[in-house]
Amino acid sequence: MDAAAIKRSFEDSGLRCTPQRYALMAFLMECHRHPTAAEILEAVNRLDPRSSRATTYNNLRDLVQAGLVREVAVEGRAARFDAKGVHHHHFICDHCGNVEDLEWYDVPRPRSRSLGKRVLRECELIFRGLCAKCAPRGASR
């Protein structure tokens, strides 16, 4: 489908379009969960050619730096990744740690006075609670 788009976005960032990197990006774009690095590695390795752990982490780092992928740190768990396609907020489940997308809406920025000399790059909203799967069970707590 948009293989060409992926290739172009790599080149725009000065990154070669290697099979491993392409497979990683294609997986992230079609994947509607927010996989961990380990899950990404496993998924890519079901295809051909395979990729190593180091390469997966290298590529994730490069793609995050290029602004093509977003990394979401989760307390006490492995980081999650997603392709920065449509703008969205994140919901993190207290119980299972899963990260889910929530419809985007604009967020008011802080007053520039309170920012001081800081340089603001982005601004994200994180919701916490119980996901649809964990809510019934967790209700007892």
Added chain:
Amino acid sequence: MDAAAIKRSFEDSGLRCTPQRYALMAFLMECHRHPTAAEILEAVNRLDPRSSRATTYNNLRDLVQAGLVREVAVEGRAARFDAKGVHHHHFICDHCGNVEDLEWYDVPRPRSRSLGKRVLRECELIFRGLCAKCAPRGASR
């Protein structure tokens, strides 16, 4: 100062006020940075009595569960902690990973339709960019 307040808040949560736990909380309350677990351990161990790594992590976990301390996960770095005093947002520096407080203001909640069956507990805003110390250097990038 508010030693009694700390003691009371522990008891309200069903936690004993032990010297190690008290020292941890007192340090977090007077500390205006957002220290990592390792920094907290080191600070507490400059006093008497000392605390161990396991105890520090145990106490941090208990205090987070009790809602007295907040944990902030940072991509690729150790988690940061702060005493949940005044409500505030967080600014995370892309370059040095430091977490800083930003004046609190209300954030619009998502429409309940998009939440579905999820149970919302809290909602925090995370700003990213370069802190005042890193901004000048990072400006070149």
Added chain:
DNA sequence: ATATCAGATTAGATATAGTCTAACTACTGG
């Protein structure tokens, strides 16, 4: 087409962050 070489990949070693275990200690209520 082919040579070139910066950029990419790899396995495995290493580092870092956090958790677990099992023995021990210290409060608390009776």
Added chain:
DNA sequence: CCAGTAGTTAGACTATATCTAATCTGATAT
């Protein structure tokens, strides 16, 4: 004073991520 519960501890262990050094690849110029 005793029993029971909660807390502490050192050190082993696990999980996550990074580094190293050797090797390979693919875009570019020839």
